[in-house]
Amino acid sequence: MTKKVNLVTDANSIASSVNEAVSQRIKLYRKQKKMSLDELSRRAGVSKGALVEIEGCKANPSIALLCRLAAAMGVSVADFVDVSSKPTVHLIAEDEIPxxxxxDNGGRARLLAGSGGPDMTELWMWEMQPGEKFASPGHPEGTLELFYVQSGALTLGVLDHLYTVNTGCSATARTDVPHFYENRAEHTLIFIMTVNEKAS
Structure with a gap:
């Protein structure tokens, strides 16, 4: 019983430290680029109030929101969570992977590694339980995602089209349009995803 409580406490503490790091780095990059909250709000299409909450570490920004902020500042999500590459080799321990x-059912997505922005590449590991779904309004123009399904079946929706990527299979998709990942099967879905985004 105690062990379970400790695990939950550890998970909450890790999430809190990631949020704190993200809020500090967003503030840092905004100041480095001499960008006001109003300008970042306009460029990213995010309310100024939401930005104040994020920078004050009072909000838990979604992946989609982090992507919009990163694109608006010409950096990468990996820069925000400090898993971007550094010369010449950057080793990332398991407990440092955000x-x-x-x-809702216990799935998770981890950003394993990534390069700094604005031209960036990210490596993700997704685990989705049956019934879970993640939707995105689309990334900057020209963004390409590569998928490899380790187990289960990935339902990939791009615009109005649905695709099924089965265990052991791969796919590529232009994701500068609305898209989603979903587990419509009865078993756990695990897939690796690489995101390649070029500066406009």
Whole structure:
């Protein structure tokens, strides 16, 4: 019983430290680029109030929101969570890999590694339980995502089209349009995803 409580406490503490790091780095990059809250709000399409909450570490920004903020500032999400590459080799320990999405049924998405922005590449590991879904309004123009399904079946929705990527199969998709990932099967879905985004 005590062990379970400790695990929950550890998970909450890790999430809190990720949020704190993200809020500090967003503030840092905004100041480095001499960008006001109003300007970042306009560029990212995010309310000024939401930005104040994020920078004050009072909000838990979604992946989609982090993507919009990163694109508006010409950096990458990996820069925000400090898993971007550094010369010449940057080793990232397992306990340093941030979890940036949690599903309602226990799924999660972790940003394993990434390069700095604005031209950036990110490596993600997704685990989705049956019935879980993640939707995105679309990334900057030209963004390409690569998928490899380790187990289960990924339902990939891009615009009005649905695709099924089965265990052991791969896919590529332009994701500068609305898209989603979903587990419509009865078993756990695990897939690796690489995101490649070029500066406009």
């Amino acid at each position: 979890e940036l999405w949690k599903g």
